Amino acid sequence: MKKVIFCLLGLSATTMLWATVPVGYLPYSSAPRYPNLAADTLDPLRLRFNYLYEFSQIADFIQSWQLDDPDSVDDGGMIEAESGPLRPVIQTDNTLEAIWVWSRYGQMTGDTSKYRNNIDKARAYCERFPAWKEEGLEGQNYYRMHNCAWGIAAEQMYRDVYADDGWTWYRDSCGIYMKTHKLNKWQILDRQVMGWCAGWLYKFGVETGDQVAIDTACVMADSLIAFTEFKTPQVMLTDEYWAMSAGTIVWGICNSAFRQDSMRGKEWIIENGPYLDTFQVWRSIPNDYGWDNSWNVGYANGHGAMHDISRNPEYARRHLWLTNKLLSYDTDSDGGIMASTQDSPDVDMCWVSSYLCMMGLDRLIGEVEDKDAGVLEIAGIRDGDTIKKGTKVDLKAIVTNYGREPLTSISVNLSGDAAGSWATDLGFLESDTILMKSNWVVPETAILVLTTSHPEDMNHTNDTLRVGINCFAKPGVREEATVQNCMKLEIPQITSKSIIVKYEIPPTTKGSLALYDIKGALINKFYLCRSTGQIDWNVSELPKGVYFARLESNEAAINRRVLLLR
Numbered sequence: 001m002k003k004v005i006f007c008l009l010g011l012s013a014t015t016m017l018w019a020t021v022p023v024g025y026l027p028y029s030s031a032p033r034y035p036n037l038a039a040d041t042l043d044p045l046r047l048r049f050n051y052l053y054e055f056s057q058i059a060d061f062i063q064s065w066q067l068d069d070p071d072s073v074d075d076g077g078m079i080e081a082e083s084g085p086l087r088p089v090i091q092t093d094n095t096l097e098a099i100w101v102w103s104r105y106g107q108m109t110g111d112t113s114k115y116r117n118n119i120d121k122a123r124a125y126c127e128r129f130p131a132w133k134e135e136g137l138e139g140q141n142y143y144r145m146h147n148c149a150w151g152i153a154a155e156q157m158y159r160d161v162y163a164d165d166g167w168t169w170y171r172d173s174c175g176i177y178m179k180t181h182k183l184n185k186w187q188i189l190d191r192q193v194m195g196w197c198a199g200w201l202y203k204f205g206v207e208t209g210d211q212v213a214i215d216t217a218c219v220m221a222d223s224l225i226a227f228t229e230f231k232t233p234q235v236m237l238t239d240e241y242w243a244m245s246a247g248t249i250v251w252g253i254c255n256s257a258f259r260q261d262s263m264r265g266k267e268w269i270i271e272n273g274p275y276l277d278t279f280q281v282w283r284s285i286p287n288d289y290g291w292d293n294s295w296n297v298g299y300a301n302g303h304g305a306m307h308d309i310s311r312n313p314e315y316a317r318r319h320l321w322l323t324n325k326l327l328s329y330d331t332d333s334d335g336g337i338m339a340s341t342q343d344s345p346d347v348d349m350c351w352v353s354s355y356l357c358m359m360g361l362d363r364l365i366g367e368v369e370d371k372d373a374g375v376l377e378i379a380g381i382r383d384g385d386t387i388k389k390g391t392k393v394d395l396k397a398i399v400t401n402y403g404r405e406p407l408t409s410i411s412v413n414l415s416g417d418a419a420g421s422w423a424t425d426l427g428f429l430e431s432d433t434i435l436m437k438s439n440w441v442v443p444e445t446a447i448l449v450l451t452t453s454h455p456e457d458m459n460h461t462n463d464t465l466r467v468g469i470n471c472f473a474k475p476g477v478r479e480e481a482t483v484q485n486c487m488k489l490e491i492p493q494i495t496s497k498s499i500i501v502k503y504e505i506p507p508t509t510k511g512s513l514a515l516y517d518i519k520g521a522l523i524n525k526f527y528l529c530r531s532t533g534q535i536d537w538n539v540s541e542l543p544k545g546v547y548f549a550r551l552e553s554n555e556a557a558i559n560r561r562v563l564l565l566r
Contacts, residue, residue: 044324045317046384048377050400051364052108053429054327057335058357059105062098062350063118073128076121082336084347092129093143095122096150097354103157104357108368109428110404112161119158123167126151130170132177141181142193148174149193149200153358156207175204179216185227192244192298194220195252202256214260221257224249225268233275234536240280241288243339243351245295247302250276251359254305265309273306274529278318279325281524282341283541291339293329294352296322301359314510314529323360372403373410373426374462375450379433383467387442395437397450401426402462411453412436416466417446445470489513489551489558499537499562503551506531511553515562518546539564 065079067090078094081087099122102115131147151174155167178201183190198220205213228236228249239246250273258265277299282292300322307315329337329345336348337356379396387393397412397420406427412434414420420436436450446469453463488504505511505528513535514525523542526535547562 042382044321044328046382047324047328049324049327050376050402050429050431051361052368052402053400053431054335055101055105055108055357055361055365056429057330057333058353058361059101059115059335061335061348061353062101063115065350066095066098066118066122068121074125076118076123076125077129078122078350080349080351082346082348082350084343086349091351092126092131092134093147093150094351094354095125096131096147096154097351097358098122099126099154100150100157101354101357103154103161104362107157107161108365116162123158126154127170131174141183142187142190145178145181145183145197146193148177149197152200152204156203171204172208175201175208175210175213178204179213183220185223188239188241189244191224191227192239192241192246192248195224195249196244198224198252198257199255202259217256218260221253224253225257228272232536233272235538237272237275238277238280238538240292240295240298241285243291243294243355245280245298245302246276247295247298247300250302251298251305254302254309258309262309269306269310269312269315273310273312273315274526274533276302276306278303278527279322279525281522289340290342291352292341293326293337294339294355296326297352297355297359300326304359304363312529314527318527319360319363323356323364326356326360369403369458370405371407371454371456372459372462373399373401373407373452373454373457374459375452375465376400376431377465378448378450378467381448381467381469385467385469387469389442389444389470391442392439393442394435395420395440395448397422397434397436398431399424399426399434399452400431401429402459404428406430407454407456409454413451413453414448415451416449417443418448442469487551487553487556487558489549489560491549491560491562494562494564496565497538497540499539499549499564501535501537501549502533503528503535504532505551505553511551514550514552516548516550518548523547 062078065082067074067077067079069075074090076095077090078098079087080089080091080094099119102119105115106112131151132144134144134147136143152171155171158167159165178197183194183197185191185194198217201213201220202217204210205217237246237250254265258268280292280295280299282290284290300319303315303322304319306312307319326337329341332345334348336350336353338345338347339349339352376398379398381393395414395418397414399410399412401407406425408425410424410426412422412424414436418437418440422434422436424432424434426432448467448469450465451463457463487506488502490502491499492502493500501513503513511528512525513528515523515537517523524537542564544564547564549560549562551558
C-alpha cells in the first residue's frame, strides 16, 4: 500500500506522521538527462567491478531507507526514494525486495546477523500490510500479483538462509492469491506482471509439490508465448511500462514453461531471443514515469534467463553489459541508482537498486570463497586504450578482496613493459590503490600484466589482468574488402512509424546494427545473434530528418543513409 508522509509544521518543531492512505501516481517531472549518463563513451564490458562489494553497498543503501519508528504503524517499511516526489512513499513490494537482498547477503557472506534486525522489522511490516491486500481497484490485480510474487521470493530466500519456516504461511497466502486471480494479457502492464508471476509461481509449485501452481504458471507462460507470436516478437519483446519491460516476460517464460520443457525453450530462444531489446534509452511514455533503468534491469534479467536455458554466451554477454552499465550510474558511490536517467544522483530509489541486486549482480557473483584476493584494474587504463607515445603516466594497481575473510601480505606484481612490486593487506571487501610505477613513459605499443598472489588464495581466476595499450590491428585492404563483400545492409521499407532493415554478416563473426542521428548520437543498437535477419525499428517518436544505419562485424562496417519523413 502506498503511504504518504504528512508534515505538521509547528512553531518549534516538525512532527512526521505516517498515514496508510492509498494514493495515485505522484507528479514526476522530467529533468534534463545528466551528461555523464548520456555520454556513451565507454563500453560497459570494459568496466571492472567487485560485484560482491557492489551488492554490499546496495544492501547498506537500502538499510538506510528503512523506517525506524517503533511508534509508527509503518515501522520497518521501506521508503521508496532518496529524495524527490516519491520520497514520501512506503510500500510492501519495496520491503519484500529488501528482505530478499539482506537475506541473500547473509547467504553469500556468512554474516547472517548484520541485517537480521532489519529483516525482522520488514517482515512485521509486510504482515501488517500483506502483499495480497495491496492497493488497486477491484479487478485490477497487477500490483497485488506483483507483490505476491515478491512475497514468494522473499520468504524462500529468508527460509533458505535462516532455516526458519515460520513464515511459510505468508508464502502460501501469496501462492493462493496468484492461483485464484487473473491478469489480462491485452494490458501491457498485466502481461509483464504475468511473466513475473509465472516464474515465481512455478518455483513455488515445484518447492511445495503444488501441481495446480505449476500448471497455472505454465498456462500464464503459454498465453504470453502465444500473444508474443500473435503481436510479433519484434514488437512484444521491446515493450516497457511502469517498472517493467519485456525482459520480465522472457524471464518468466524461461523459469516456468521452459523449465518444464527445456528443448522447447531452446528452440524458442533461437527463433525469438534476438528480438529482446538490449538497451532502452529513456523515452517519454504518457501517464507513466519513464523508468528506463528499471526497464533495463528487466532486460538484463531476461537475457540472463535465456542464457540459463540456451547456454548461448551472447545472452550472458548482454546481461553483463546491462549490469555494468547500470552500476556505472551510481556516480555518487552511495550504492543506490536512480529509476530513471532523467533524475539526479540524489534521487536514488531503493526498489530499483534491489532489482539490480537480484536481476543483475547475483548472477555475476558466483560462489564466494573464504579467501580470495585479486586484481581489479590499473587505475585509469583499460585494455585497448590508445595513449599518445611519450606520455608520462603513473601506473597504479587497484586490488581487492573478493572473499569473506581478510588477507595479509598479498603480493602485487606488475610485469611486461613496466615493472613493480608491492605487498598489501585487505580486509573484508576492501580495495587498495598502489603506485607501482611513477612517470612511466608510454611506448609505441605496450603490454602490462598485473598479478596478485597469496598462499591461501582459493580462486585464481581473478589473479591476473592483461592490458594492451596502442595495440590496434590494421587489416589489409584485401582482407577488409573480403569481409565487406560478405556483409549486406538493405533498407527495403521506410514509413513514418518504422524502418525495416535486412542484414547479413559472415557466419563466424559477431555483429551489431545501430541507428544514429545526423549528429552521431546513438538512437538504438542491436547485438546480432544470427548471421542473417531483419529488424523492424519503431521510429514513431523520432523527428523527421536524416539518420544512419550502421552494420558492424568484428572487422568491417557498412553505413546506409536513411531519410525519415513525416
